[in-house]
Amino acid sequence: MTVVDPPEQSSGTAAVQGPSRFAAWRVGILASPAAPVYGALIGIFVIAWIVVTIKGGTFLTVPNIVNMLQRSVALGIVSAGQTMVILLGSLDLSVAWLISLASLVTATTMDGQESNVLPAILLVLALGVGFGLVNGLIITKLRVNAFIATLGTALIIQGIIQYQWNGPAGNVPTSFSQDLGYTRFGVIPMSFFLLVAVVVVIFFLLRSTRFGYRIYAVGGSEDVSKLSGLRTHRTIIGAHIVCSLTAVITGIFLAARLKAGTPTVGPDGGYDLESIAAVVLGGTALMGGRGGVVGTVGGVAILAVLDNAFNQLEFNAFLKDVVRGIIIIAAVAVYARRQEKQA
């Protein structure tokens, strides 16, 4: 992550101290790619607040904020994973169907038995690793473009689901469903901590591990990375595994919420394109190499605020999509301009 990176230009001189250091830090925040995302978020939040309040709705209330947080969890988790692969210059269109598959496998394996909870979670995580590995291998070893590769695996998973299940299936034990889906600490839902945990892990991966550095490198240029001695295939496969893992975690969470596995929970939520939109809205370059998960969180929040406002205003569903479309395009246009200025 390049969020708070004070642009000190001194090679040997440690001249940046005191107030000037603080100034540099501030410039660092404003110059970070995530800055306009949060600017936009604040703007949209304020507008939504005013409009909803005028129309007699409730916006800045604890229940409503909690509602927004709750609704952000699923998209947030999968978008965090999507950030990894997009930073790499790849993307993953199979997450939506993988979420469905994960929810079904979770619910059917648990089958109402509390003793099955842990095996089910492990099985589903293994499933995530497996599909991530498959996506990564198809992209690297078969040299299939990520768009087509993950579209293909999405279709394959869809076929498996539709062959195997024709409606909600399985049974998530009430205790697990309550714990993950509905428990709150004070006003904060338990599931929100799951989101925070996933985001923190990915933030940490990107900022402080070699794996993260390599994701930025490969996303910046695969050729350069290769010539610098990087094993690019491992990085690509690794990132796809993390992405698929976030998808199956989302699937587990949704199974807990709904107490059962549902064949269409992923595609109905639009998690494939929605997660990509959140990442791009969060300032990550679709071509890779620049951005980060902090921006993505902002992107998810923007979508959640919009969603909440539209629902309260009882917006026409089509008009809702038009507005969302305009906002996404406008955001990316603004980022492109900023990028040009910095170059």
Next chain:
Amino acid sequence: MADQSSLLQMQGIRKSFVGVEVLHGVDLDLRTGEVHAIVGENGAGKSTLMKILAGVYSPDEGAIRIEGEEVSFTHPAQAQQVGVGIVYQEFNLLPDRNVAENVFVGREPLKRGLVDRRKMERETAALLEEVGESSFGPRTPVRWLSVAQQQVVEIIKARSLNARILVLDEPTAALAEHEVELLFTLVRRLQELGVGILYISHRLREVFQLSSRITVIKDGGVVKTLDTVDCDQRTLVNLMVGRELDGYFPPRGVAEDLGEVRLAAKGISTSLLRDVSLHVRAGEIVGLAGLQGSGRTELARAVFGADPVDSGTIEVEGKAVRFRTPRQAVRAGLGFITEDRKAEGLALGQSIADNMMLAVRTIIPAHKRRSMPGLMTVKELAEVTELRAQGPDQEVRFLSGGNQQKVVLAKWLETQPRILIFDEPTRGIDVGAKAGIHDLIRKLAKDGVAVLMISSELPELIGMSDRILVMHEGRLAGELPAGASEPEIMELATGSQEVAA
């Protein structure tokens, strides 16, 4: 062969691509602390040989020994581990990452399993200090750096790998004269540390200055390896091209060739230029000299409508114009052969024919092109520019640098320009093709084109220009007549004369 100080031996290296053998059994050896120059025309196989050494390609046949031990690489990482560092002609840096991140890409230092950012930046700072670079720091994004600064990053990157064998592929191609000196100092320092350096360059003067031995490669084989003290420039050129090159440069224009003023700029100021005025006549080649960053390219871009102009006027054939986009400039009869042909001059993945037609197709509609006089076919363009290629459908990325440049030229010739701006027209181009391009530029001038030529290679600038303008820090520092000497130009370019005045 295997004397004590032998650092690297490559024996009988053969390599074919899709059935065509490009290296026919090349032998090469490098001693500890030696600068071994490798010269040869583009397409001779130097780059392929170096990529084999770097582990990018594996040879079909032959052996590589490092300090007597046979090695084989399947990945560049393995070559790095045994101490082979390579600085490519095209830089391999990530623009969105900072200097430290680029230097340590793929091998970030760890502390308790995590990337040790501080150590990375500290070591980068130390490396920068060692080479005397203070204009940027470890945290500067590479996007912000100039070409010369980026090269420093490349070199410290190789140095941080403890490279015992360092390949420098055309290291000075992108540098201005004073930066070349800094590079030489750096090369000599590495030499003292016992690093063996394979130095690839088209600039023979540098080869003589730096190397102790020279290997000439031609058509995928070694012509000869000789001790530098035993040969002169002429012998070397003959070995390289296999023929006698008489004059490097075509004869200059005569007064009768000069026509009316085609291009006139008055008081041009932009964020990087201050009050620059110049004019170029039909039939004239005006050389534009200056150090890297003195504003030469910026001036060309401003004239061409690629960058905004804050104040000042530009006249084309006596008429005041204001180009807001390059398209308007092209329609008015300008052509701009850019410095970076791969990024700005060519669509690399497209065919020769498509590239040649790129500019003309966008400014003249198809139905008018059919009946327009003077338009050449792809075949005619290839003949005029003496292009060597497999055919019009060959993708441009497979051509050598010289032939790529000819495609760029052909693209502009097809628009029948009246003013051509060349920015480093022969950068990274071998001696034989260079002469061809020089001839072509002079021929264009003879045909009445007004030529503005930017070049960092002073012999080229002096040999070609009818008049030389020198820039310094965004201003025009002075004008010199044809045949000015290198010191005269450098004095103006470095601003030493201004100080004296």
